[in-house]
Amino acid sequence: MARISPRKRQVVSYNEDSDEATAKADRSSSTSSKKSKSAPLPSKNTGKRKLESVAEVEQGSQDTIQPKRRKPKAKTEESTMPLAERTPVSSLKKLMYIGAHVSAAGGVQNAVSNAAHIGANSFALFLKSQRKWDNPPLSTEIRDLFINNCKEHKYSAAEHTLPHGSYLVNLAQADESKASQAYKGFLDDLERCEQLGIKLYNFHPGSTGGEARPAAIARIAAQLNKSHKATKSVITVLENMAGAGNVIGSTWEDLRDIIALVEQKDRVGVCIDTCHAFAAGHDLRTPDAFNKTMAAFDEIVGCKYLKAFHLNDSKAPFNSNRDLHANIGTGFLGLRAFHSIMNHDGFRNMPMVLETPIDKKGPDGKTVEDKQIWADEIKLLESLIGMDPESDEFNEKAEALQAKGASERSRIQDQVDKKTAKDAKKGSKAKAGTKRKKKSQGSDEESD
Ligand SMILES: [Zn+2]
Numbered sequence: 001m002a003r004i005s006p007r008k009r010q011v012v013s014y015n016e017d018s019d020e021a022t023a024k025a026d027r028s029s030s031t032s033s034k035k036s037k038s039a040p041l042p043s044k045n046t047g048k049r050k051l052e053s054v055a056e057v058e059q060g061s062q063d064t065i066q067p068k069r070r071k072p073k074a075k076t077e078e079s080t081m082p083l084a085e086r087t088p089v090s091s092l093k094k095l096m097y098i099g100a101h102v103s104a105a106g107g108v109q110n111a112v113s114n115a116a117h118i119g120a121n122s123f124a125l126f127l128k129s130q131r132k133w134d135n136p137p138l139s140t141e142i143r144d145l146f147i148n149n150c151k152e153h154k155y156s157a158a159e160h161t162l163p164h165g166s167y168l169v170n171l172a173q174a175d176e177s178k179a180s181q182a183y184k185g186f187l188d189d190l191e192r193c194e195q196l197g198i199k200l201y202n203f204h205p206g207s208t209g210g211e212a213r214p215a216a217i218a219r220i221a222a223q224l225n226k227s228h229k230a231t232k233s234v235i236t237v238l239e240n241m242a243g244a245g246n247v248i249g250s251t252w253e254d255l256r257d258i259i260a261l262v263e264q265k266d267r268v269g270v271c272i273d274t275c276h277a278f279a280a281g282h283d284l285r286t287p288d289a290f291n292k293t294m295a296a297f298d299e300i301v302g303c304k305y306l307k308a309f310h311l312n313d314s315k316a317p318f319n320s321n322r323d324l325h326a327n328i329g330t331g332f333l334g335l336r337a338f339h340s341i342m343n344h345d346g347f348r349n350m351p352m353v354l355e356t357p358i359d360k361k362g363p364d365g366k367t368v369e370d371k372q373i374w375a376d377e378i379k380l381l382e383s384l385i386g387m388d389p390e391s392d393e394f395n396e397k398a399e400a401l402q403a404k405g406a407s408e409r410s411r412i413q414d415q416v417d418k419k420t421a422k423d424a425k426k427g428s429k430a431k432a433g434t435k436r437k438k439k440s441q442g443s444d445e446e447s448d
């Protein structure tokens with residue numbers, strides 16, 4: 001999270017549109033100079049936005065705000081005309097719940113209809129603005145709307161929703177006042193989960209901030225223990241990360257070490273982001289690589305802790321430590337990796353959430369979201385269940401998608417190669433110990 005530039009931070013705002021209360025909170029919070037800097041200014045953001053930030057999927061999912069802000073009514077119209085019918089999970093050869101990280105602009109209840117709109121069988125959402133500290137409390141009205149919408153659209157909030165935590169929260173924070181602010185924000189999210197009947201809560205483990213890793217990991221675990229005591233049932237789900245350096249959670253060992261210190265083991269889990277895993281050096285491309293990676297995960301962390309997936313291909317090559325989500329099959333992972341995942345019995349009944357880019361250039365040159373991409377990717381992934389990976393059907397699909405992503409892959413490969421060469425030059429002068437740090441420095445393009 002530390003590598004998001006201030007410009008990018010502003011790209012995403014949350015439910016200020018048609019949400020008076022939030023808008024007010026925004027204005028009042030801008031009295032602090034620090035907060036006013038990060039307070040989203042939608043009109044400016046639109047102009048500053050580049051297509052490049054498409055890669056920042058976790059942010060991109062909230063960008064629906066722009067059109068909605070102008071035409072709040074479009075929301076309901078949109079929801080009534082699904083882009084794809086939902087596949088009954090019972091009709092699949094394996095019970096895979098595939099969805100996407102949808103917008104909760106206007107209130108968490110809208111995430112439910114946004115998920116139904118794209119034919120998702122699971123979904124992720126932000127429970128509040130993921131980029132500011134002050135948020136209005138969850139009203140009973142919004143809570144009831146969310147619960148009723150889940151009922152109406154037949155989503156199990158407990159099993160198949162996977163909220164994503166705030167990017168501001170770093171549970172490894174050493175500074176006492178910042179740590180208490182982080183805890184407050186974290187706990188508030190967990191409380192929202194419990195009010196909404198949500199069982200799983202996904203978050204980024206945190207950053208060492210340059211301090212000793214074991215102590216940082218102990219701080220995360222201590223915050224988790226405290227939060228578990230303050231709540232009843234929600235499971236805190238650690239997301240694996242792509243980056244190196246100060247980032248915690250790019251190795252299975254980091255996740256193991258956090259879990260080891262968690263007292264209530266049934267309150268902690270792991271979400272594997274396929275792009276992050278691959279970029280962090282956990283290969284999934286071939287069935288053999290997939291099996292080895294999952295065996296290592298089981299041995300080091302334990303498959304019983306696996307609760308969810310973020311399904312993303314990777315624009316960046318293996319072990320590059322870069323977090324650049326690609327559309328399924330178009331990246332360096334390729335469709336074969338997703339075939340392995342979709343056909344693995346152990347992954348049944350978990351939320352599997354796309355965070356792939358859906359931004360496109362519209363006819364006027366402005367960036368627009370095309371949610372059809374998610375609707376189609378959900379169907380694509382579902383079609384892989386039980387498909388023969390040696391079949392022409394599979395190979396044609398896989399090749400077409402690889403061709404689609406070829407130029408983007410070579411563009412990022414180029415960047416990585418240049419950086420590796422530069423690092424090697426520096427490395428020959430400096431000590432090897434600085435390697436980790438260098439690897440962590442992403443470009444402006446990098447996402448969380
Ligand atoms: Zn994430």
Ligand SMILES: [Zn+2]
Pocket residue numbers: 058273275276323324325447448
């Ligand atoms: Zn990511």
